[in-house]
Amino acid sequence: MKNQEQQSNGIIEGVIWKQLLLFFFPLLFGTFLQQLYNTVDAIIVGHYVGKEALSAVGGTTGTLINVFIGFFVGTSSGATVTISQYFGAKNEKEVSKGVHTAIALAVAAGAVIMVIGILGAPLAIRLMGTPEDIIPYSLTFIRIYFCGTIANLIYNMGTGILRAIGDSKRPLYYLAASVVLNIILDFLFVVGFHWGVAGVALATVIAQVFSAVLICVTLMRTRECYRLDLRKVRFHKEILMKIVRIGIPSGLQSLMYSSSNIIIQSSVNSFGTNTIAAWTAYGKIDGLFWMTMSSFGISITTFVGQNYGAGNFARVRKGIRICLAMTIGVAVVLSLILYFAGPSIYGLFTNDVQVTRRGIEILHFMVPTFCTYVLIEIISGSLRGMGDSFMPMLMTGIGICVLRVLWVFTTVPIWHDIRTLIFSYPLTWSVTSIMFIFYFRHYIKREPGFQISKKGKN
Secondary structure: OHHHHHHHHHHHHOOHHHHHHHHHHHHHHHHHHHHHHHHHHHHHHHHHOOHHHHHHHHOHHHHHHHHHHHHHHHHHHHHHHHHHHHHHOOOHHHHHHHHHHHHHHHHHHHHHHHHHHHHHHHHHHHHOOOOOOOHHHHHHHHHHHHOOHHHHHHHHHHHHHHHHOOOOHHHHHHHHHHHHHHHHHHHHHHHHOOOHHHHHHHHHHHHHHHHHHHHHHHHHHOOOOOOOOHHHOOOOHHHHHHHHHHHHHHHHHHHHHHHHHHHHHHHHHOOOHHHHHHHHHHHHHOHHHHHHHHHHHHHHHHHHHHHHHOOOHHHHHHHHHHHHHHHHHHHHHHHHHHHHHHHHHHHHOOOOHHHHHHHHHHHHHHHHHHHHHHHHHHHHHHHHHOOOOHHHHHHHHHHHHHHHHHHHHHOOOOOOOHHHHHOHHHHHHHHHHHHHHHHHHHHHHHOHHHHHHOOOOO
């Protein structure tokens, strides 16, 4: 495990931009592969089953899944931050407690979400105004998908543990293996066995179980302080409370995002199947941007967490500035690529001319506004790394979710147009970015460590 120790020391002592990129690229490829799960599902059902199945796999069901899974992934960031801070401070005993508490939380939360998801899906799908021709596909997919929730959460938590100690490579390898398995099973179940959306959902669940097993085996075989011993998996009260204190606001932040997106999806459903299918395909195309922003956000959270835990406040400040500059540059480049190449990519998902035309309209409206989101991702990730996740949650709730919901209920009914609806995204991103700027400046000023660090070298 010598290489991993060197990598973690590098996060605290190495050249900042290099360490950020060394951590960023495995994360980027990992999120790309994660996106590939859903994208391959959408491509296969779009071509071999139909636009109703395409709408079901990525539209309403995707939004509902994000409500539950997104909440847990947000909450699990509390474990990542907690473990990274203890690891940066070289407190091996607390690292071990953190690992076993985190896995216990994944199992317990997975069981609860699975039951709620399976039982509550029919009501939720109908409340969102899903068209009748899509409902049977949606119910089939989501019920099978939720059967794999425990494995899904164990994988996400295990990945967070490895990232906390500076290892972002092995989660990438395991995810790559599971994606390959998922693609093979997709073709086997859908094209070969003609199982439709049920085949896609089953392939996804099997692949998630496979990745969870790989992560657990890795944690069980290591001799380092983050070793997983199944006999020790239980809740440690103080660690759990710290994970919850940091993680629950992040989970609620994700939940508010997802909840507002449910309202958006419900409004999209009112425009008919063509628009739902176009919105679903658009969600796969713009995923390239979101997974890149997410990778930068996770990178800065781990970087800040370890350096903050080690008391390197000057390095925290400089790391945030460098990460923000890199993220803005990448955001501009990606926006240009998606704007000009996006229309061609639509052909991967559907041959329907009306769906493609509506999708290009959405794409060209949204892509130029992406840069308004960058500050939210980097500043909120930095604040979480320092243990402050309440205010990012509060600002996101007010600036994005509340404002977005108000826009949908007050403005969209007056100008019932898809462009009016999706304008809610850049509007709320811009408002929330301004709030984050003001709060972050205030946060830095009130932290004694940062004021002292101004006198030293960066």
